Amino acid sequence: MFDIFRSSSKLLNTFTGHTDFVNNIDYSTLDDCQFICSGSDDNTVRVWDVDNNKQIQSFNGHSDFVRCVKFSSYHYRNHRQHVICSSSSDKTIRFWDFKNNDQLQTFNGHIRGVHGLEFSPFNGVQFVYGMLKHQNHYMFSMDIQVVFVVLIFHHYKVIITMIIIIKMNDIGVIGGNGYTICSGSFDKTIRIWDIETTKQLNIFKGHNGY
Template identity: 40%
Template structure:
């Protein structure tokens, strides 16, 4: 499991994820890089036109994937082995602040779904069918982060917003539990 490192550097680096001695993935303006622990760049994943605000990593069907969210209002999906972009989602009307692969959809339906937030919404994109599977619209301000529960296969999702609220959702029943 990758762990988060939040840093600021001379390159205006925003976020990194690492996994023991596996490669490190770091996001910065207009790109993000994959490093080995010697800090030598292995691959650069180019395509975003503005800041990369969030990244997440997953192994799905024996393929290593990274998703990224950017101030260019897009969510992108990358094949780590080839360093190629394999998907792009452009439904956001504002900066994408947070992206994560859905643990709930992975564990319960063996499907690959990316969740992303901007403005007051959280979108669930079905990668296989290239469509929005679910939209959660319960905040009145920017949704800056969210996380899946570490129990029950990620059934519960909590989100926080600059409207000073935290929401908790039950993804199995697709409903808001608390605000």
């Protein structure tokens, strides 16, 4: 961790424990405590106490590389639970309660690894969005409470590596609720999608590399 808000940046903390590449991290403050979670090629999800500079939890349920980790705002806001969501090359998405050292849910059924995650609250329901590594590399979303696939986007032909869910009412959406996904991919494009209709609204080209 670095202090980037001062004239001379300095290293604040170093967290060691993973035995292979760290693919993704997320940060959150829960009950006035600061936490970082991390996912690694060592197949583990780890949780770090920032204030005390130590690892407090390690989860070994994935059988392949952990590609993405996110703190679940849904579980904290509605149930005061300290929960992490992780996606993996083992084709699963899992939820972990790191306060009680417990795996809560596993989403199965995908035929290739899941490379990314994002949460979006809308219409009173909480969804988790992911990028699925598949022949057509679909994006999908799931209702956490019901646990099923609710929509699919089809345009990509190579791996999607990042998505962000945003509310945009001024980009010419006809119908729909104005909720959109912005995605970036190895095909060198950025695309904007309408969540309700699953239609592609815009595509931005110009990058020469991934």
